[in-house]
Amino acid sequence: MATPASRMQRPWRFIVVGLANTAIDICLFLALTWLNMAVIPANMISTTVALAFSFFVNRFYTFRAGPGMIGQAVRFLVVTMFALWVLQPLVIWIVSLWLVPLLPEMWALLIAKLAATVVSLIWNYLLYSAFVFRTPADAKDRG
Template sequence: MTAEGPAGRSLVSKLVRFAIVGFANTGIDLAAFSLFLWLGMAPLMANVLAWAVAVVFSFAANSFWSFERDRTLGLISSFLRFVSLGALISLGVSNLSLIALTSTLGVWPAKIIGVVAAAILNFVAARWSIESRIGR
């Protein structure tokens, strides 16, 4: 078993690229979340809207730069897989973190904990939804 991808990009390269996109995506998510909170939205609604903004960027960057997209899926199918698994993981984990931790830690620490936990789960989900592979 090799760590090379279908076009020769190594798993390490994919991980590094995924991390770079993730940092940028986290910035977009936090900026949008902050804006929506500033506009007076409840934290859960702000989180859902910030997620929607960030997921579009994340899919575009990951499918065109981090991974080698499986062209047999088609762009829309790949996006739907990305949203239905990977992105919903991040939204679910982030919302659970806000619900469970906001009252004890505050909104921002709860949001950050949710972002970190979701990032770990999203690498596998993104690889499956974009490349149609998990362990190879």
């Protein structure tokens, strides 16, 4: 069984994985919108591709989770899909409403996507730690 990552290492590992995951997501999102795909479908595709990367790397590297991959995958999907398909489109829509009149559309979309990514990264870390990849050692630490 893999040993759980220390509580001090987890945030840093999550940041590294998050940066790689975000690069995958944003590059694919921008490429798809550049190819004239609508914003919401482009976001759904880019985040879904990044999703698979995120689950496996977070499971094995960030949290070093033990057995129970199927349950972890289900919880991961619930938490992550809410962030990707509810939080991100909502943030993109709200930020775009404010920025599109002020900036070129591609810059407004990039800023909106970055804002949405920050919101979902915070959401994901908190719920991955407490719910998705919680280890027996975590349960003992919390009482």
